[in-house]
Amino acid sequence: MTEHPSAQYDLIVIGGNPAGLSLAWAAQRAGVERVAVLSRGESVIGKDLIGRHRVEVHYQADVRRIGRIDEDRLFVETDHITLQASAVVVSQRVGITRADPPFAIDPVVADRVHGVYGTIESDDSWARGDDDILVVGEGESAATAAISLAELGAGVVLALPNEGVTFLSRWARDELQWLESQRRITVLWRSMPDEIGELGGLPMAYFPDRRTPDLQFDHVVLAYHPVAVDDPLEALAIDIDEAAGDRLGFLVEAATTEPEPVSRIGITAAVGNAWNRIQPHFFPDHDVRIEQVTTWVGGDEIAGLRDTHYNATITAFDPHHSDLWVLRVKPDHGDASHMPGQYATLGLGHWEPRIDNVREEVSEKRRTALIRRSYSISNPIFDEHGYLFDRSESHELEFYIVLVRPEGDRIPSLTPRLALKTPGERIYLGAKVAGRYTLEKNTDPDATMLFLSTGTGEA
Ligand SMILES: Cc1cc2nc3c(=O)[nH]c(=O)nc-3n(C[C@H](O)[C@H](O)[C@H](O)COP(=O)(O)OP(=O)(O)OC[C@H]3O[C@@H](n4cnc5c(N)ncnc54)[C@H](O)[C@@H]3O)c2cc1C
Known part of the structure; x- marks a missing residue:
């Protein structure tokens, strides 16, 4: 030296x-x-x-x-x-694992499935800027591959099976969040396909969880993980x-x-x-927490908070798109009567996990409080025979809900938590339905009606 x-x-x-x-x-x-x-x-x-x-x-x-x-x-x-x-x-x-992926891959598309480690460069012969690419893998390796592909211009979906919010480096988390806000990457947290099939010569990813629709890609990347x-x-x-x-x-x-x-x-x-x-x-003199791990409330406390605050059960959660789902909710008291055009309130606690893993600044007091939002009731007004439903017979409410993604400092509260819910789980439903924009007062079938659409949708 x-x-x-x-x-x-x-x-x-x-x-x-x-x-x-x-x-x-x-x-x-x-x-x-x-x-x-x-x-x-x-x-x-x-x-x-x-x-x-x-x-x-x-x-x-x-x-x-x-x-x-x-x-x-x-x-x-x-x-x-x-x-x-x-x-x-x-x-x-x-040390790098090269274990077989935990899902079947149709041999017809095997040449479109690539095992990689680390970044992907433009001279990797298969990597093209305008391709749609699914990256599957754990933690840093998958995030690094996805970020480098997005930088090449590809449309990237990243499926990360992990549970915690802390496993990614701060840099990877921030990059992913920024690329998501630019619509250049979609991150499917806690998600993993159970099969890569073939459709029209291209890989088709089938996801077992109910919230992710089946998706077709030009390429699938399996990101290896170090052991x-x-x-x-x-x-x-x-x-x-x-x-x-x-x-x-x-x-x-x-x-x-x-x-x-x-x-x-x-x-x-x-x-x-x-x-x-x-x-x-x-560096004991630099006691500044930069990547504080946030543990808000423990598991037992969460169970108690859910018991106290939730009064309804989710009976259906059908994704029509990764960002749009139809949710059906059954109140414990059994009465879901309403008029077309009305809306109800849904709520979940701040303690519930988020699909985007964004860390929010939440005050001590609000950590155990509910987030409540209004949603237009979208129950069909006709039954399967084309007759008007009898509203008094209604025991469930249906909603169309859009996942709001974080953009810059604007961090949505409820929909990223709703996104992780599945049928059978509990939720808060406001005691009353509301809204006076209904058809009840217009009983004249010859009346001329002018419909105006608002930002909250037409129900
Ligand atoms: C009467 C009424 C009926 C509504 N009906 C529906 C409905 O049927 N389906 C539905 O999905 N939402 C509906 N909303 C909106 C809903 O109440 C929430 O505002 C929305 O789900 C976002 O909640 P959040 O907690 O995730 O985000 P928030 O923390 O409330 O919002 C964060 C930011 O996102 C903005 N934002 C809200 N919605 C969207 C959106 N769709 N796209 C982009 N940015 C948005 C907000 O303006 C805010 O700046 C309705 C609102 C009202 C007042």
């Missing part, structure tokens, strides 16, 4: 992937001044974000060795430079001095905030919670 490495940093992150960039960005936001990212490649994903946040990236930096200078400093030796830092965090994926290996440091081929361990961190992709520690490493953190884990160890 160089005797006195000239460039000095507070934090060096090894790995220009979304997890590494997220950590660098979070550290800067928390006031850590000198932060550098070392990337093996010639570019990193999300270049515009690096510029905007002034993240310093050294490209083509192949790290060979990490060692100790003195009590407070490590050195990082690459194939062409040596740098020093008070803490070093390794964000490099090691834990016995000795990740050895797998990385970086020579790490024994004495450097306590100033070293390691990021792993895990759907938990407490991943298995890696031996000889001071602190191991999950990518979704990286800064919060790293900060107390290496």
Whole structure:
């Protein structure tokens, strides 16, 4: 190594992937001044974000060795430079699963199904800008593949089976949210096809959950996921001095905030919670929470809140499109009488999970409160024989509901929670139906009527 490495940093992150960039960005936001990212490649994903946040990236930096200078400093030796830092965090994926996908693939479309790892470049022979592409996989790998395809101009649907809101790096979450707001990616949270079939020579994805319709694509991408290996440091081929361990961190992709520690490493953190884990160890003076994991209310409390607030059962949830569903609701008191043109109130608690995983600022008081919204009742007015329904016989209410997606600072409250509901689940239904825009007063069949449509729809 160089005797006195000239460039000095507070934090060096090894790995220009979304997890590494997220950590660098979070550290800067928390006031850590000198932060550098070392990337093996010639570019990193999300270049515009690096510029905007002034993240310093050294490209083509192949790290060979990490060692100790003195009590407070490590050195990082690459194939062409040596740098020093008070803490070093390794964000490099090691070990990749190539397990068979958990669904059948029609052999006719096998050449349109691609196993990938990491970003997808324009010179991948099958990747075309204007294609519709389904990306299936876990966490960071799938998000990275989807983001790079959207940047190439493809229309991307990303199916992520994961449960938690914390498994993705901050960078990947923000990128996905931004690309969604631009309508360039649709994220299907907690969703996984159970079959890739064939229709007209193209892959057709069939989803077992009721809220996702069957969809046709030009290509399907299976994003491989890294697996834990016995000795990740050895797998990385970086020579790490024994004495450097306590100033070293390691990021792993895990759907938990407490991943298995890696031996000889001071602190191991999950990518979704990286800064919060790293900060107390290496930067105790920068106690700023950037990626706070929000646990609002526990499971038992949720069950109690649902019992207290909900008074109706969802009997049908039929998606006509991923963003438009027909919902049927049966009130506990059994009376769903109403007039065509009226509307009712539906509600769910702030404690319910969201399909888009957007984190909202919710005050302590509102966490256990209901979100209520009005919905036009859309029960058919004729029965199957063409006769008018007898309203007094009505025991259920039907609604057409549009999923509202977040845009910028505008974060919708109810519909992203409704999107995760299935028949049999409970909901709040307002005690009264309302609305005076009905046909009741117009009994003259020869009357001329002028219909006006409003923003809330014509029921
Ligand atoms: C009388 C009445 C009848 C209604 N009937 C229906 C109905 O039949 N079906 C239905 O889906 N909605 C209906 N709405 C709208 C509904 O009450 C909610 O506003 C809507 O579902 C969004 O709720 P949210 O909590 O997800 O978003 P919110 O937190 O309420 O809204 C966030 C933002 O999204 C905007 N927004 C609301 N709806 C849409 C939309 N469709 N597209 C884009 N942006 C939107 C709001 O203006 C607001 O700026 C009706 C509203 C009224 C007042």
